[in-house]
Amino acid sequence: MTLSRRVAAEGVATAFLLAAVVGSGIMGERLAGGNLGLALLANSAATGAALVALILALRAHMNPVVTLAAGCNGELAWSHVPALVGAQLAGAAVGVAAANTMFELPAFVLSHHARHGAGQLMSESIATFGLLLVVTRVRGPMEAALAVGGYITAAYWFTASTSFANPAVTLARALTDTFSGIQPADVGGFVAAQLAGAAAATALSSWLGEK
DSSP, rough: OHHOOOOOOOOHHHHHHHHHHHHHHHHHHTTTTOHHHHHHHHHHHHHHHHHHHHHHHHHOOOSHHHHHHHHHSSOGGGGGGGHHHHHHHHOOOOOOOOHHHHTSSOOOOOOOOOOOOOHHHHHHHHHHHHHHHHHHHHSSSSHHHHHHHHHHHHHHSSSSOOOHHHHHHHHHHHTTTTTOOOOOOHHHHHHHHHHHHHHHHHHHHHOOOOO
């Protein structure tokens, strides 16, 4: 695709991803009757399914660290990276606004959901490390879509942070005071942990060589 089409694909795909993450969190919490496990199950299943569909339909990264890894691996021109990351960040904000509005909430409200501590940061680093290994080691659009969707669904449950594993998602989720939100004060730590995990996974994948 041309750069303009890739930018459009990234923006649209990331908007729908955040609509799925935030919207399913709101719906799950409202219907679960206080059962947080059931709400998380709904949230993780919807997110994983949305990832599979969006990757297959739009071939989008929806994640700045995946785009940066593609630049490092020579799969993407570095001159394209800023535009694609910008589209991901903008699309993520649009998706949050859409989800909040669909459920008759203000488009943007800063979250009060605290997510901090060593365990949370370690979780984000591990979650992003695993995601980047999957992204860089799996070949083929169908295989990649299923692997990424399945991995994120699982990582919701095996990490203490519920696996954001995406700086654009993290920043956008600070704009919703709902089930999937994160308070702005905790965003920086999450993003730093994600970048560290992504860098380590990209280096390991490069060292391992072609799959």
